Amino acid sequence: MRLHSFVALTVSCAPIIASLQAHAEDTAFASLIPQPRSCSAGEGFCGLPSPVPFNLPADGRLSEETIRLTVGHRLVLAAQPSEMPPAGGLRLLIGDPRAQGQSLEAYRLIAGQSGIEITGRTGEGVLNGLRTLAQLAIDGPIPCCEIVDWPDASLRGTHLCYHLVRETLAYNTPSFDALMELIDRMASVKINAVLLELEAMFPYRRHAKITCDIAFTREQIERLRRCCELHHIEIIPMVQCLGHAYSVLTREEYAEYRELPDHIQQYCPTNPKVADLYMEFVDEYLQAFPGLRQWHVGGDESRMLGRCPRCEEKVGRLGVARLYGDHVGEIARRVAAKGLKPLLWSDMLEAHPEAVDQLPKDVKIVYWNYHLATWPRPYAAATFMKKGFEVLCANAVRSLALGTELSVYYPLALEGIESLTRRALSDGCREIITTNWMKGSPHESTQYGLVYAAALDWNQSTSLTEFQDRYARLTFGLADPRICALYERLSLRLPYAEPVQNHMVNRLDRFNLSGLRFPEKWGRYTKPDAEPAARDQLSKGFRAASDVLAQLDQIQPSCIRGRREVEMLRLSAECIRAKARLGLALHEGRQIEAAGANEQILRWCAELPATVGQWRAAKERHHRVLxxxxxxxxxxxxxxxxxxPAELEFLQQMGDRLAGKIAEGKGPAQVAVAFLDNPGPPYQRGFVHGRTFRSQIHEDVDFWCRQRINTAGERVLSAKRQMFSHVLEHYPCIIQELQGIADGAGKSLDEIFWLNIFNAVSRVQAGEACSAVIRRDAAGALHLGKTTDSDDEQRKVTLLRRVRDQGRDFYVLGWVGTVWVEVALTRSGLAIGANSAPAQPGQSASGIPQHFGAYPVLFEADNVDQAIAAFQKIRFAGKGLVFGLADAAGNAAVLEKTGTAQGVIRLHPDQPGVIGVNDYRSAAMQAHNAGVDEARRRNCQDRRDAFERWLSSTGGPDAIAQLLSEPPLCQAGQIGLHTVDAAILSPAAGEFRLTGLPPSAKQYATWRFADGD
Ligand SMILES: [Zn+2]
Known part of the structure; x- marks a missing residue:
């Protein structure tokens, strides 16, 4: 009865397959990896009771635990399996799946409206059907369908590689928990074997000296064995019997087995004790993994044959092939005597074909070839098969030392996997393993390639495009395969982040890291014939990584799963971007150090803090995420x-030399202004700021806090306490940011707060002479020019930051270690320039220290009117300020403020400009001029006069540069101060120009808000 209804369903839904649209059920089919041979969609979704009754297949090969492990995370299964295949439930049958070919792993899955039936030739076939079922259920309801499916390759393997892994080498391999997850994932795409290479990670008992400090425990090894057993994954251990024997030979206790006393790569094949030692390893594995069927003896890249006198003599007499063949033949015979099928790498047999004659015929040759089209040796799998050997083919996901260790290199790997798999299958080889040789690159990012290999092993007709579409759906829940292209976009060469194995001499000593250190790399990449290519690769790396980050920002919100995969892509991109930026800065710095204009040096110095900050942030992320x-x-x-650390130190020393060069050429006031691109929430923003300018902040804290403030007495201490509690109560974000600066710099919050308020509580200097001028150009757009004047101690402390938080984006010029606002420009088009002014006599210290005063406004106001309203809510403490305000819409004003008093002078539409200096001019504030002494009054008047004269001339920003460069605006010399920087802001153009040189030098660096940045 029931069978009949399933047949009816199959027939009725066959025509529907042509009309697959973007419905939920289609998504489920389009997500399946491997791609099934035949898939016919029915109508609607499968109705299953909950919990779902199920039975155990009749051939007894599938345990209840395996069934639960495979589909239990998708379906709520009944507490006990049924005696018989349950009507209306999950029916697991042994029978004819009506698949083409005779594969024992073939299955047919029918999901109908009243239950699911999976028929396999064997329990393994049923298991594959269950894996398909788990993927069909990934988004919830299971669409009605019929799937008939079988594999191309009978052995589909993944290499679990801990070759060379130990606490003293720099490789990135899965922790135990990550390994368990990897096996689960590979089982879900129907692999059925692992090549297990544990080396020093295996917990030897008799040979415990070989085992490294981070090795797996016996208990973990048992969990690994059990995990594979439940997934019906065959474990094939690999233990090297000749070359690549570092894990053993690095120990002095095993020195007698070395081919040469000082070399740890290879055993001596004529030492009869080597085979005995090797078989003891085999015995230890057999105890840990009872029931093994096959065993890989390694035997590749044994490049030291015939070096010791005894071997040399044998080679002279019988030849290298005989030396090799005798040894591996003997090992193979003894392994076979243990009931294990011996496997052997092919490369030495390709180099010494006569060695084949020394091998027992039951050896299985593992033919490895990682890129058919470019492989240095002729394709040889078919040759070995013709000689009567069984052959297993091995491709690779992480093979050649290409690209960078910060990402996995894919273009050649995917081609290589595809080309060897198809060739092997067409030649009749049905066993394929994908190697994953340990590297420093992120191991989880290899899963993209491993899953592609698994997909091809099962169904070689899968195209890469088809696979990428499925991978995006299955892994990320995305209907758009663009995310897969990011793996290839990050596949690049990157100087200074080469693969760890790039510099090995002949690959014979993998413990030797010579050539991998920065000074050696710098020497190589600055050679005239190498530098252009290196700079080109760095530029490409920077662009690719920036592009990937921008794409991830777009794609990531749509990902409904695959969080870790996305995190790894982002990690690669951020690390590549930071390293490329540092490398570019090094090479550019080298060039301008030799022959660079001051403007170039200034720009280079201005970008240095951001380059350093990004490098440090990437290093921290790299460590934390891996x-x-x-x-x-x-x-x-x-x-x-x-x-x-050496590369960063080298860059910073270069920065010191370049900054010194500017200082030397133009006098002591000419210091470049540092720039810090600093997005993120307040604490994080502060932390990066504090860490980047740690040494400068230490100097400033020592000077301003210890020497000046701490001698201030109780009145000042009391003012400080009142200011702190006011800021904490009204502007907690500012305190969070100051805490970040303190933590980043390694100072206390109290010290950083002192640094931020010393100016507010110190006496007003007689001659403070900052100016803010606003000028309307011929087109009606406003430009705000601002000079900052300081004494000798304060000269080097200005800092331009770009802050992006709470949807706000602005440049702000302040002082290192503070959140002061001297000058600011918001993306929304508000420009602010601030000048010190006298305090209102007798004002309370309960308020915001005045140099913080414009900071909250920047998070709130987009234009002049909003800024005036925002300032009205803010209570100042300490000195007063006179602000120049201008916006993109053409409004401008001078705003004067002290304590709670505030006055405004607006720029009228028929006026060409307005100026704010250090005294009060508005009607509301005239009374507060009592603190303005005669020298300051005269200085303010001089600047106002200069401005009036200049206003009669014409011009825009360049005219402002002219004004800022001329006395009296740029020379406060008669009152003992220097103009340390000048800025010109054009709100309508979103442009911030800044010179850290005296304005007379007219060398401005420009920052702009660009679309989409
Ligand atoms: Zn020897």
Whole structure:
């Protein structure tokens, strides 16, 4: 009865397959990896009771635990399996799946409105059907369908590689938990074997000296064995019997087995004790993994044959092929005597074909070829098969030392996987393993390639485009495959972040890291024939990484799963961007140090803090993110290799030299203004600021807090306490940011607060002479010019920051270690320039220290009117300020403020400009001029006069540059101050121009808000 109804369903839904649209059920089919052979969609969704009754297949090969492991995370299964296949439930049958070919793993899955039936030739076939079912249920309801499916390859393997992994080397391999997750994931795409290469990670008992400090425990090894058993994944251990024997030979206890006393790569094949030692390893594995069927003896890249006198003599007598063949033949025979099928890498047999004659015929040759089209040796799998050997083909996801260790190199790997898989299958080889040789690159990012290999092993007709579409759906829940292209976009070469194995001499000593350190790389990449290519690669890397980050920003919100995969892509992109930026700064700095204009040096110096900040942030992220699924000592080491302190120190020393060069050429006042691009919430923003300018902040705190403020007495201390509690109560974000600066710089919050308020509580200097001028150009747009004047101690402390938080985006010029606003420009088009002014006599210290005063306004106001309203709500403490305000719409005003008093002078539409200096001019504030002494009054008047004269001339920003460069605006010399920087803001153009040189030098660096940045 029931069978009949399923047949009816199959027939009725066959025509529907042509009309697949973007419905939920289609998404489920389009997500399946591997791609099934035949898939016919029915109508509607499968109705299943909850919990779902199920039975165990009749051949007894599938346990209840395996069924639960495979689909239990998608379906609520009944507490007990039914005796018989349950009507209306999950029916698991052994029978004829009506699949083409005779694969024992074939299955047919029918999901109908009243239940699911999976028929397999064997329990393994049913298991594959269950894996498909789990993927069909990934988004919830299971669409009605019939799927008939079978694999191309009978052995579909993934390499679990801990070759060389130990606490003293820099490789990135899965922690135990990450390994378990990897096996679950690979099982879900129907792989059925793992090549398990544990080396020093295996907990030897008799040979415990080989086992490294971070090795897996016996209990973990048992969990690994059990995990594979439940997934019906065959474990094939690989233990090297000749070359690549570092894990053993690095120990002095095993020195007698070395081919040469000082070399740890290879055993001596004529030492009869080597085979005995090797078989003891086999015995230890057999105890840990009872029931093994196959065993890989390695045997590749044994490049030291015939070096010791005894071997040399044998080679002279019988030849290298015989030396190799005798040894691996003997090992193979002894492995076979243990009931294990011996496997052997092919490369030595390709180099020495006569060695094949020494091998027992039951050896299975593992033919490895990672890129058919460019492989240095002729394709040889078919040759070995013709000689009567069984052959297993091995491709690779992380093979050649290409690209960078900050991402996985994909273009050649995917081509290589595809080309070898198809060739092997067409030649009749049905066993394929994908190697994943340990590297420093993020191991989780190899899963994209491993899953592609699994997809091809099962169904070789899958195209890469088809796969990417499925991968995006299955892994990320995305209907758009663009995310897969990011793996290739990040596949690039990157100087200073090369693969860890790039510099090995002949790959013989993988413990030797010479050539991998920054000074050696710098020497290589600054050679005339190498530098252009290196700079080109750095530029490309920077662009690619920036592009990937921009795309991730767009794509990530749509991802409904795959959080970790996205995190790894972002990690790669951020690390590549930061490293490329540092490399570019090094090479550019080298060039301008040799022959650079001051303007170039200024610009270079201005970008240095951001370059350093990004590098540090990337290093921290690299360490933190990799640590989550890696081994701490290995990640620590890798992190220091990829982000070497020496490269940062070298850059900073270059910065010191270049800054000195500017100072030398133009006098002591000519210091470049540092720029910090600093997005993020307040604490984080402060932390980056504090960390980047740590040494400067230490100097300033020492000077301003210890020497000046701490001698101030109780009146000042009391004012400080009142200011702090006012800011904490009304502007907690400012305190959070100051706390970040304190933590980043390694100072206390109290010290940083002192640094921020010393100006507010100190006596008003007689001659403060900052100016803000606003000028309307011929087109009606406003430009705000601002000079800042300081004494000798304060000269080097200005800092331009770009702050992006709470949807606000602005440039703000202030002082290192503070959140002061001297000059600011918001993306929405408001410009502010601030000048010190006298305090209102007798004002309360309960208020915001005046140099913070414009900061809250920047988070609130988009134009002059909003700024005036926002200032009205703010209570100042300490000195007063006179602000110049201008906006993109053409409004401008001078706003004068002290304590709670505020006055405004608006620029009328028929006036060409307005100026704010250091006294009060508005009617409301005239009474507060009592604190303006005669020298200051005269100085203010001089600047006002200069402005009036200049206003009769014409011109826009360039005319302002002219004004700012001329006395009296740029020379407060008669009152003992220097103009330390000048800025010109054009709100309508979103442009911020700044010179850290005296304005007379007229060398401005420009920052702009660009669309989409
Ligand atoms: Zn020897």
């Amino acid at each position: 640590l989550q699924t890696g081994f701490k000592p290995c990640i620590d080491f890798l992190n220091e290799l990829m982000f070497e």
